[in-house]
Amino acid sequence: MFTAIYSPLQQLNYFSEYQILVKRDDLIDPYISGNKWRKLKYILAAAEVQQRTHLVTFGGAYSNHIVATAAACARAGLKSTAFVRGDATECAGNEMLMLCRLFGMELIFTDRLSYKNKSLLFDTYFADDKNALFVDEGGAGTEALKGCAEIIAELPADTDHIFCAAGTGTTAAGLLNGIYRAGLKTRLHVVPVLKGGDFIADEIARYTGHTDQLILHTTYHFGGYAKTRPELIDFIKKFTRSEGMLIDPVYTGKMFYAINDLLKNNYFDPSDKIIALHTGGLLGLLGMKEKF
Numbered sequence: 001m002f003t004a005i006y007s008p009l010q011q012l013n014y015f016s017e018y019q020i021l022v023k024r025d026d027l028i029d030p031y032i033s034g035n036k037w038r039k040l041k042y043i044l045a046a047a048e049v050q051q052r053t054h055l056v057t058f059g060g061a062y063s064n065h066i067v068a069t070a071a072a073c074a075r076a077g078l079k080s081t082a083f084v085r086g087d088a089t090e091c092a093g094n095e096m097l098m099l100c101r102l103f104g105m106e107l108i109f110t111d112r113l114s115y116k117n118k119s120l121l122f123d124t125y126f127a128d129d130k131n132a133l134f135v136d137e138g139g140a141g142t143e144a145l146k147g148c149a150e151i152i153a154e155l156p157a158d159t160d161h162i163f164c165a166a167g168t169g170t171t172a173a174g175l176l177n178g179i180y181r182a183g184l185k186t187r188l189h190v191v192p193v194l195k196g197g198d199f200i201a202d203e204i205a206r207y208t209g210h211t212d213q214l215i216l217h218t219t220y221h222f223g224g225y226a227k228t229r230p231e232l233i234d235f236i237k238k239f240t241r242s243e244g245m246l247i248d249p250v251y252t253g254k255m256f257y258a259i260n261d262l263l264k265n266n267y268f269d270p271s272d273k274i275i276a277l278h279t280g281g282l283l284g285l286l287g288m289k290e291k292f
């Protein structure tokens with residue numbers, strides 16, 4: 001299932017004076033979306049090597065990662081379970097959890113306090129299950145880094161700037177690893193979607209050792225994770241209408257807003273080659289229906 005992928009580079013019309021390409025990882029799969037596909041690729045390979053037939057993971061009620069895990073496991077013929085932060089009544093009617101169930105995933109609703117200790121949760125339920133493989137929240141880990149680093153080999157080597165949205169920073173760390181390993185001059189621009197995103201630099205440095213080609217743009221969080229403001233929503237509406245490409249308010253909307261803002265402030269040279277990584281996550285729109 002992970003042999004050939006469809007993730008073209010597409011020219012954007014929205015920013016007419018600049019050459020901006022989008023790496024359409026959102027097109028890899030509608031449910032195993034974008035960077036979650038990249039992260040799961042080597043997790044599934046590890047599961048196969050270790051002969052584990054059951055992936056156990058963690059996520060919030062609108063986690064792109066748990067839907068991706070559910071879909072990937074169904075396709076690979078594996079069992080899947082997710083510990084979901086929140087209670088079942090609160091999550092009734094949640095479209096993403098409905099998809100998880102359809103893909104055969106078992107959901108265990110977990111209160112916020114217990115959710116904090118993931119290894120204890122795993123051990124409590126699955127210590128005796130030799131088939132169970134612990135997969136961290138968001139798919140974070142060395143396999144994820146490896147999968148995300150591969151994106152770099154699919155991009156032109158003379159790219160000046162690559163942009164990505166960041167939650168935990170795992171995807172960004174993988175990309176930066178890929179850049180360093182290929183010996184490229186490309187700079188990686190990271191747009192944290194949470195408030196206080198400076199921690200991401202430390203997180204990335206833990207994996208890559210150095211961060212001289214990393215640029216963090218920490219002022220585009222719009223109040224924090226899954227928070228929005230009218231100007232973000234307006235931008236998403238305008239962008240989607242004129243480009244015919246969906247972006248979401250949690251991740252890629254904030255990244256494209258940042259690119260738009262930096263362009264307006266003449267941050268780049270018009271000859272710069274810029275690539276924005278569309279990390280997918282479009283089901284996140286379903287968690288914010290009322291905003292559109």
Ligand SMILES: *Cc1c(COP(=O)(O)O)cnc(C)c1O
Pocket residue numbers: 034035036064065138165166167168169170171172251252279280281282
């Ligand atoms: C999960 C997700 C991210 C964040 O990835 P990290 O590796 O945690 O930084 C970015 N974009 C989308 C669309 C996502 O679903």
